Amino acid sequence: MLSPEIKEFIAKNAKRAPEQLALLAGKYPELPMPFIAQQVKGRARMRSKLPSWHGNEDVVFPKSLALEQCTSEAVARLHGELAGRGIAAFDMTGGFGVDARFVAEGFDRLIYCERDRELAEIAASNFQTFGLGEKVETACGDGLELLRSYEGGLDLIFVDPARRDSRQFKVSELEGCEPNILEIWDELLDRAERVAVKVSPGLDVSSVLADLSGIESLYVISLENDCKELFFIARKGFEGEARIHSVNIRKDGSRDELSFHLSEEKESDGDYAAPGKYLYEPNASIMKAGAFKTVSEKWGLSALNPRTRLYGSDELIADFQGRVYEIIDQVPIGAKETKRLFPKKKANVISRNSGMSAEELRKKLGLKEGGDLFAIGAAVTGVGRRLYACKLVQS
Numbered sequence: 001m002l003s004p005e006i007k008e009f010i011a012k013n014a015k016r017a018p019e020q021l022a023l024l025a026g027k028y029p030e031l032p033m034p035f036i037a038q039q040v041k042g043r044a045r046m047r048s049k050l051p052s053w054h055g056n057e058d059v060v061f062p063k064s065l066a067l068e069q070c071t072s073e074a075v076a077r078l079h080g081e082l083a084g085r086g087i088a089a090f091d092m093t094g095g096f097g098v099d100a101r102f103v104a105e106g107f108d109r110l111i112y113c114e115r116d117r118e119l120a121e122i123a124a125s126n127f128q129t130f131g132l133g134e135k136v137e138t139a140c141g142d143g144l145e146l147l148r149s150y151e152g153g154l155d156l157i158f159v160d161p162a163r164r165d166s167r168q169f170k171v172s173e174l175e176g177c178e179p180n181i182l183e184i185w186d187e188l189l190d191r192a193e194r195v196a197v198k199v200s201p202g203l204d205v206s207s208v209l210a211d212l213s214g215i216e217s218l219y220v221i222s223l224e225n226d227c228k229e230l231f232f233i234a235r236k237g238f239e240g241e242a243r244i245h246s247v248n249i250r251k252d253g254s255r256d257e258l259s260f261h262l263s264e265e266k267e268s269d270g271d272y273a274a275p276g277k278y279l280y281e282p283n284a285s286i287m288k289a290g291a292f293k294t295v296s297e298k299w300g301l302s303a304l305n306p307r308t309r310l311y312g313s314d315e316l317i318a319d320f321q322g323r324v325y326e327i328i329d330q331v332p333i334g335a336k337e338t339k340r341l342f343p344k345k346k347a348n349v350i351s352r353n354s355g356m357s358a359e360e361l362r363k364k365l366g367l368k369e370g371g372d373l374f375a376i377g378a379a380v381t382g383v384g385r386r387l388y389a390c391k392l393v394q395s
Helices: 004-012 018-022 033-045 064-069 073-083 098-104 117-129 143-149 181-191 205-211 262-267 284-289 292-299 336-341 358-365
Strands: 086-091 107-114 136-140 154-159 192-199 215-223 226-235 243-249 255-260 278-282 311-313 322-332 346-352 368-380 384-394
Touching: 004 033, 018 033, 033 064, 073 098, 073 154, 073 192, 073 215, 073 226, 073 243, 086 098, 098 107, 098 117, 098 154, 107 117, 107 143, 117 136, 154 181, 181 192, 205 215, 205 226, 205 262, 215 284, 226 284, 243 284, 255 262, 255 284, 255 292, 262 292, 278 292, 278 384, 292 311, 322 336, 322 368, 336 384, 346 358, 358 368
Parallel strands: 086 107, 086 154, 107 136, 154 192, 215 243, 346 368
Antiparallel strands: 192 226, 215 226, 243 255, 278 311, 278 322, 322 384, 368 384
C-alpha cells in the first residue's frame, strides 16, 4: 500500500496540512494525493494515541472515523494481557485492528473480522508490518455470521460492540449495542472457553453483572484518570462472584489497580468523619467501580459522608490512587468569611454532595476558574456543608 515513493513524499511533507497536500495534486499527478493526505493526517493525530503506529513508516492509516473509534495503544496492551494465552482467538469486531494486534500475541492464531473492506485491507497490511501476518487471518464480513460459519475450536472471542445506533447516537445499554450482546451471549459462551467484551463506561457495573452470566472479572479502565471503558471476561461454566478491578493507566504507562468483590463492598460498615489535614479524591476508575468503602478499608481513611465520595486523614498516604489535597482553611458554605479563603478570587471548584453543581458553587462564591487553589464544597456527616480551601499535593 505504501510504495517507497509514497513513503518518501509523506516523510518530506509530514508537517503540511492535509488541505495543502490536496492542492499539490496537479503538481504530482503520479501520486495518489487524497490517500497521502489521509496518511499524513492520520499519522499526526495518532502520535500520542498510537505511538508505535505513528513511529512506523510502513503503517497505513484509515479514514478519521476509524481512528476516533479505535482503542488507544496503552489500553490495547492491557487488553492483550487480560486476554491471556491459547491456541485460537476470534475478534468479531476488528476495526483498525489495534486490539487484535495485542490479543494475537498470546495466541497461535487469531481470526480478525471487519465489515468494511477497505479497513480490513488496511488492518491486514499493518498485521504484516508488525510481524503478525502468519498469525492473523483477516476476514471481511459480519462478525457474527463469520463466527457461526467457523468450524474450529476457540479459546477466546473478543467483542467490541458499536456504541452508536443507526442514527449515530451514543447508546448506554447492552441491548442498544451492535451486535446485541444480550441476545447472543449464550451463543458466545457456548462457542468459546472465554469471552472478552469491551463496552461503554456509561453502563452500570451492577447491571452488567446481573444481565450476563459467567463473568469472572470486570475491569473499569481509565487512561490518565479519564474513564474509557468497562472490560469484562466471562468463562464457560463459571458460577462464582465476579471480581471487580479498577485500573488507571498513568501517563508514564504505570498502572494504579484496586480489586474487590461487590459483596465485600456491601457488607462493609464504612467509617464517616470530618477530614483531618488532607482530603482524598479517588481516581475515576475507583469511583465508577463503586469501591467506596473498600477505599476506606485499604488506606485507613474516613469518608466525609456516605454520598460525598471524599475521604479524610491527618496522614499523607503516598500510594493513594487519586488526588490528595492539603486543607489550608475551611468554613461553612455560605459563611460571610468565605472571601478571605480565596483573596485572588480564583480557584478550581469541586462540588461533592454540596447541594449544588460546581458551576453553581463557583457563582455563589464569586470565583473565577483556575489558579493554584481548590475550592471544594462537600457534605460532611455530623457537620453539614463545608467549603475547603485546598492545594493539590499529590495526583
